[in-house]
Amino acid sequence: MGAAGDMSMRCVLLALLTAAAAQPEGPRLISANVGIIQVDCCFNDTVVDHGQVVFNLPSKCLQLVCNYGKIIPRFLGDPGRSHCCEFDGLLYAEGAELAGHCVVMQCTRKGWIPRGDIDDCCKHCSVYDDPHFVTFDGYRYDWHGYCNYSVAQTDRTYNPEAGVFSDFEPCFGGPSCLGRSTFKDHKHTVISLGHSVFNLLVNGDPYAVPLVGAEPVRCSSKVHPVLAWRNGQCTMLLGSSKLMVQHCRHRLDVWAHPTHADNLDGLCGHFNFYDADDFTSRQGDVHPLEYLPSTFPHSWRTLDQTDYRCRQCKSCPPPRVERLCRADERQLAKYTSICEKHLGSVIDRTEGLEGYLETCVFDICMMYQDRRNDREVQDWLGILQKNVNMAHMIINLRLGE
Known part of the structure; x- marks a missing residue:
């Protein structure tokens, strides 16, 4: 290290130790x-x-x-x-790896960088569009309720140690769409995720996700044990809770480390590598699996409601499940053709994406029923293409590459 570097180090030490001595x-x-x-x-x-x-x-x-x-x-x-890196109070030398999470992070001169694939033992839940769900254990269903609900949390109480929660807001004249989401890594670290994907709130304080690399999130000069980085047009969050969250404009993904097995519940299902009990309610009742459930998701409504209409009736019965798309066979065939044209090239070459065609048809049906014009439908198809491309990338387990 040169004279300038020595002087810089002496200045840093002098300032910090002087403050401590005082x-x-x-x-x-x-x-x-x-x-x-x-x-x-x-x-x-x-x-x-x-x-x-x-x-x-x-x-x-x-x-x-x-x-x-x-x-x-x-x-x-x-x-x-x-050029060291920090996580959860510890320092890591350049080149060191942070293991034991759903993705390995490596310390570089640019900060933490995700390396390699997502751990095969970590299970993935997705919530997208208006909204469609795939649970940790792979069951696919639709649910179009409103208000704030627990997507995944570490127990069945109303105040879990860690979890992910989302607002579902009315859209397209019938179903609901993702609104604000919250990632609670633990009781001292609560991160709010809104429509501005890279601008978060950490314990109420503004925080911008870095342009390059990953870093621990901060608020009021306090460093929290959650790493944040950009993944395309989405924000990634990796917490000390061993939950990993991806927040996009019309999509939310959650990965659960296997240490959470049999201790994670919510709209993402009961996580235990077995889908038959995915519809476990907050009360511990196991409901039968169905494509349009009602009682199970309603049980996961939280006490944190920003909409006054959601606060007024805490014990209201579940919303009535009905067939929202009223298109006839000719119209459905037309919508299917539109979706195949825009999404087929990705869906056809990737196993596991077939459900996106069905949900696309539903979305287009709802938009036309809501009297949306062709331009608005085309714009939404562009959003669906981004969601399908993201799902394709997740299936190939190449985040951050």
Whole structure:
């Protein structure tokens, strides 16, 4: 490292240690067993335990650590190393990998970068268009309710440790479309996802997803254990909860690590590699699988309702399920031809995408029933093409490549 680099490092250390030294001495904790006086530290009006990291500076591979009442610097490797990465309070050297999640992240000079395929043991749930669902265990169904619902959460209470939740709003004169979504990694990290895909709210504070690489999300100078990065026109979030979320304008994808097996429920179904009990309600009842369910999804309505109409009746019966598309056979054949023309090239060459043709026909039917013109239908078909292309990429497990 040159003279300029040495000066920069000295300045960083001086500023941080001066600020730490200015804090009042913390309370003394005496251990009778070993006869050692352990002294906690004060940092930014907070008392921290001996041995706890109080500040990370990944660009300099530096941590400040509480050590018997004093805050001292600790480097990852030799002093002068740079370009480290941070996750969940730990520093990682350039080239190191963050494993144990649904995708391996590697530390580079540009920050964290996703590497390789999604873990085969992680299961995927998708919610798209108006809306159509594919559960973690692979069951496909439609449900067109309104209000805020739990997409996936770590238990059946109304205040789970972690989960993904979404608003479903009226659209096309009958069904519902994805609105605001929320990713709760844990009780101290709640991320709101809206129509502006790359502009999030972290605990209520604005946060913009970086243009290059992945980084931990921040709010009010606090770093949270969730990595965010851009994947095409979507935002990816990887949390310490071992849930991974992809947020797009008309699509939401959730991946669950196998450690969540038998402990994850919601509209994405009961995750346990077995689809027969996918329709498990919040009360623990298992409902029969059907393409247009009612009672099961209604049980996953949350208490966090932004629409006053959803707050007024917490015990209302489930919405009535009915056949929303009223097209005759001739009209359905016309809509099928339109969808095959726009989506067939991708669907035909990729196993597992056949359901997108059926949902496309439904969407077009609903739009024409809502008196939408041909231009609006063409615009929506463009959105459907993006969804099918994204599904194709997910099936090939090449996120971030």
